[in-house]
Amino acid sequence: xxxxxxxxxxxxxxxxxxxxxxxxxxxxxxxxxxxxxxxxxxxxxxxxxxxxxxxxxxxxxxxxxxxxxxxxxxxxxxxxxxxxxxxxxxxxxxxxxxxxxxxxxxxxxxxxxxxxxxxxxxxxxxxxxxxxxxxxxxxxxxxxxxxxxxxxxxxxxxxxxxxxxxxxxxxxxxxxxxxxxxxxxxxxxxxxxxxxxxxxxxxxxxxxxxxxxxxxxxxxxxxxxxxxxxxxx
Amino acid sequence: xxxxxxxxxxxxxxxxxxxxxxxxxxxxxxxxxxxxxxxxxxxxxxxxxxxxxxxxxxxxxxxxxxxxxxxxxxxxxxxxxxxxxxxxxxxxxxxxxxxxxxxxxxxxxxxxxxxxxxxxxxxxxxxxxxxxxxxxxxxxxxxxxxxxxxxxxxxxxxxxxxxxxxxxxxxxxxxxxxxxxxxxxxxxxxxxxxxxxxxxxxxxxxxxxxxxxxxxxxxxxxxxxxxxxxxxxxxxxxxxxxxxxxxxxxxx
Numbered sequence: 486x487x488x489x490x491x492x493x494x495x496x497x498x499x500x501x502x503x504x505x506x507x508x509x510x511x512x513x514x515x516x517x518x519x520x521x522x523x524x525x526x527x528x529x530x531x532x533x534x535x536x537x538x539x540x541x542x543x544x545x546x547x548x549x550x551x552x553x554x555x556x557x558x559x560x561x562x563x564x565x566x567x568x569x570x571x572x573x574x575x576x577x578x579x580x581x582x583x584x585x586x587x588x589x590x591x592x593x594x595x596x597x598x599x600x601x602x603x604x605x606x607x608x609x610x611x612x613x614x615x616x617x618x619x620x621x622x623x624x625x626x627x628x629x630x631x632x633x634x635x636x637x638x639x640x641x642x643x644x645x646x647x648x649x650x651x652x653x654x655x656x657x658x659x660x661x662x663x664x665x666x667x668x669x670x671x672x673x674x675x676x677x678x679x680x681x682x683x684x685x686x687x688x689x690x691x692x693x694x695x696x697x698x699x700x701x702x703x704x705x706x707x708x709x710x711x712x713x714x715x716x717x718x
Numbered sequence: 719x720x721x722x723x724x725x726x727x728x729x730x731x732x733x734x735x736x737x738x739x740x741x742x743x744x745x746x747x748x749x750x751x752x753x754x755x756x757x758x759x760x761x762x763x764x765x766x767x768x769x770x771x772x773x774x775x776x777x778x779x780x781x782x783x784x785x786x787x788x789x790x791x792x793x794x795x796x797x798x799x800x801x802x803x804x805x806x807x808x809x810x811x812x813x814x815x816x817x818x819x820x821x822x823x824x825x826x827x828x829x830x831x832x833x834x835x836x837x838x839x840x841x842x843x844x845x846x847x848x849x850x851x852x853x854x855x856x857x858x859x860x861x862x863x864x865x866x867x868x869x870x871x872x873x874x875x876x877x878x879x880x881x882x883x884x885x886x887x888x889x890x891x892x893x894x895x896x897x898x899x900x901x902x903x904x905x906x907x908x909x910x911x912x913x914x915x916x917x918x919x920x921x922x923x924x925x926x927x928x929x930x931x932x933x934x935x936x937x938x939x940x941x942x943x944x945x946x947x948x949x950x951x952x953x954x955x956x957x958x959x960x961x962x963x964x965x966x967x968x969x970x
Contacts (some may be wrong), residue, residue: 513851513853514853516851517850524855525847525856527791527855527856528854529791543798544798557851557852559762559963561851562761563760563762564763565765566768568765634815647958651970652969653782653847653929654777654780654930655773657777657780657783658776673853
């Protein structure tokens, strides 16, 4: 399918932001690789779980005999800056998708797609690692549509919400946005799991692109032209 | 040149002009309403300015969440403190009777307060959440005199825009804008959980800014300086934090 210029530009800006958010998020995380539920949590309280990794702060008991370098300063600056660019880009994408019909035509599943037969055949094709034929590659299949909708309208909003819920200033303005999550430490824990889900999406997304023809799909997302792969892959 | 490309060129030019003048107007408004943080330069200046400006607008009337007594963390938490120097130890041996808080800068009546004097002012107690940028947190009751009261005693001049606060630990100093300095929950704290403020938590005197992260709540404060410009302090970035790579504004 031919990607519009707006889809292509917002796709790559989001990609860059997501990679920056991922790297800096991991960097911030390793200063305290313990997770809690509720409002508070620290080394004197029982964690929900701990990640079996060393920490960048000596005060955290990890069982490792060494401490990783602390890079939280620039990581936090870059995390929030990338978040701003990602959120503004995401808003541009959603608003223009509403008006251009991209959302309705390309993302919302059509009537015929929603039958069990269509659903099971899409899943069967995926399980057999069957690359899409020429006709299929002109539109998103049902699984793609549902996954993209989940990422755009569930995972991204949730990761933004839980991220903001960790901010003491935002918590003072929207206290119920924190309490419905169970507290600020719960927000941090959910933020971690949603980030893991987004990372898994990235891995599957890349795997699917490889399956569908990496060069062809990459070119389609850069130039907008899908067409027949003249280079013969 | 075809009509289509000319039209595109005109629309593109108008959009660029509108965008550029929008940025100029936004910058002017942001400066006028104090929405530009001191660490607005460099690679991350844009994100930092957006954080500070948006939260400053949102939090103009907000109060940090306060919790019931049953939510106070038990055991009370205190993180590691760098070794305190000889000056601190001498004051500690004297039960901090000699501890002074000097208040100077753009004030009508510069003064130096003992702990007893600070405790004689109307006190405020609040049970709030303290979160460290690392990820851990605790809830405690904080008791102290609102910073706004201390500033009222010395009389801040109309051009005041920031309060710089310094610790007996020379590496730690920070500043808040007047919105945070005059906020009713910003305390010069001397008590915690019904007792004295433990040394591990910043005793005898700590600035408590509950709408910002832990590192903004500088321990062992000895001096407040009211100013209209942060350029004169340190490297001009508003606190020791940006000098160490951390954001000046710690609301997120």
